Amino acid sequence: MTDFNRLSEAVISGDFRQAEVLTKQMVENKVDPLQIINEGLIAGMNVVAVRFKAGDMFVPEVMMSAKAMSTGVELVKPLVTESDITSAGKVVIGTVKGDMHDIGKNLVTMMLESVGFSVIDLGVDVKAETFIEAIKEHHPQIIGISALLTTTMLNMKDILDILKEEGLRDKVKVIIGGAPVTQEFCTQIGADGYADDAAEAADLCKRLVG
Amino acid sequence: MLVVGELINTSRKNIKEAVEAKNAEYIQQIAKDQVEAGADYLDINCGTRVYDEEEIMAWLVDTVREVVQVPLCIDSPNPKALAVGLERAGDSTLMVNSISAEKERFEQVLPLVKKYNTKVVALCMDDAGIPETAEDRLRVSDQLIVDLLAADISQDQIYLDPLIKPLGVNNQFGVEVLDCVRTLSLRYPEIHFICGLSNISFGLPERKLLNRVFMVMNITAGMDGFILDPLDQSIMSMLGAAWTLIGKDDYCMNYLKGVRAGRIKA
Structure with a gap:
């Protein structure tokens, strides 16, 4: 060996x-x-x-x-x-406004870092504006948004709307996840990808930057 | 002991499809099956229907009410959907799922609990989120109980949900819940505790085994309510056995009745 x-x-x-x-x-x-x-x-x-x-x-x-x-x-x-460290890509991640759940997001962060992405974790209860600022500052290829509640899940749409207003929508891929989130919802709000668990999220990110 | 049947929830694939097809018969069958299996309350949750939750809540409650008379547990983070469900669910002592120490939620849900004089699931979380440490969990729970009591909600109406986090992420998460239940049940002898069980086993194999054993440990600590799948006969058997073993089942009558009815089996 x-x-x-x-x-x-x-x-x-x-x-x-x-x-x-x-x-x-x-x-x-x-x-x-x-x-x-x-x-x-x-x-x-x-x-x-x-x-x-x-x-x-x-x-x-x-x-x-x-x-x-x-x-x-x-x-x-x-x-x-x-x-020198070849990063697989850069991801900005956070849990949407009004939502304090972090376990799933942390697992995704861990998995992404493990397969070579550099991840900027904005934490929980993240306002749409904070995502926008982070995109302008860090220029990620991907932003990952988490929501664990059916009520806060709707705030994901607001982030997509503001991205459009700011002319940033075609600069980043948007992926979403969390217990109530489905592929159907992802398609409905026009996000670029949905993953069911942390390992799938890592695969999804690789596909999106590949 | 209070068993809330968890199956009528639109995050479940078969319920989602039945709701989309307005298949009342299917929903009613699930309702009847759960009651027959020993559910005291039926949870009604259509939170995934983000755009028409209130309408679907009304339909589900009406549909279930046509076939079973057990009280309902109206389950939504959205006070408007709660109000619709409660209004239609009728005379029995209903349950609201849920209130929390989050300021806005507390203020919006409390009037519903008072108006309909319901039992209420009180989630151990505040505006800072789900507590990180055992001390925080105790502090947030205690404050929530104090606030509810100050608002003239009786101890007996309160079902504190300590919010279970995955053991796979931190191996202290199980024992923290047990400590919290033990401490608070001594401090407030009349309040109840309730929880869903599946979170504890997230990310681990043979999940049902962990769920069942954790349920029994919780009963020992003072938990007396569970939101679960009553059609899972093995969990219902364990529940019946644990309840009689902890000395809360007079003359073991509930256990014997369960065995005779075929609900409790080795």
């Missing part, structure tokens, strides 16, 4: 101590830091994403894997400049 494979395995099994040890060894042996990230850490997380989606891995395991990955990334980060 190559060192990269061993590191991937540590990520897949959620063994963050092993991930730390292996990453340190590789850094000491002057292995290319970008390779450590891409071929070791993210490669492991890609396997996790597939298994999670297939129902072979579960939320707590994915969280441990994500922790193992970020343990490794933190060690390597000082050795590379931010721009």
Whole structure:
């Protein structure tokens, strides 16, 4: 087994101590830091994403894997400049105005980061204007909006309307999710995509930027 | 013990389709099945019908009322839909699902609880959201109870829902709920507790197992209401057994009746 494979395995099994040890060894042996990230850490997380989606891995395991990955990334980060790390894309994410639920959004954020997206998390109860400002500041390819209530779900439409008014609608893809949200609703309000769970959201984002 | 049958909810595929087709017969069958299986209340929720929720609420309540007389639990975050459902649901002691410590919701739902003199599900959340820590959960719940009592709602009308979060995300989320129920049931001996069970198992396999066991643990802590699928015979059997084991079933009559009726089985 190559060192990269061993590191991937540590990520897949959620063994963050092993991930730390292996990453340190590789850094000491002057292995290319970008390779450590891409071929070791993210490669492991890609396997996790597939298994999670297939129902072979579960939320707590994915969280441990994500922790193992970020343990490794933190060690390597000082050795590379931010721009060297090839990001899969940039996503601005948040829960709509009036809605305080964050568990689903946090899982999506974790999954997106794990497969190489850089994510700007605006938190919960996010006003449409805040999304607009974040788009102007960060220029994401995608914004992800979460709602857990049938009442707040309607606020997603407001964000799409304001995007149009501001002339930004064709600058970003809009994806939505949350318990009451359906593909039907997504089509109805004219969003670009809907995902049923965090793994699907990661796939959706890859498709949208691909 | 209070069992609220959860099946009439338009977020369920078969109910969604029945509502779209205005298939009253199907809705009525589900209502009858739940009552036969031991539901004390039937939850009516059409929150996914965001554009015509009030109209659908009226139709569902009328439809269900034609065949069963058990009281209804009118379920919506939207006070207008609650008002429509309550108005049509008739004379029995209804249940409002739900009020919370969110200022606007509290102010809009409270008058309905008073007007119809209902039981009320009180969600443990305020304008800052669902509490993060065990202390916050206790503080928000306690304040909500205090506010409801100050508004002349009796302890016996209140069904506090501690809002269960997924164990898969944080392995303390289960025990925090149990602690909250235990503490508050000592502080307010007459209030009730209610919850839905499926959140606890989100993201984990063999969910029904976790749901059932968590239900029994909650009963031990003082929970006395559940919003669940009464057609799931194994959960109903566990519920009947746990209720008699905790000493709240006089002469074990409820258990024996359930067994004879075939509702409670090993």
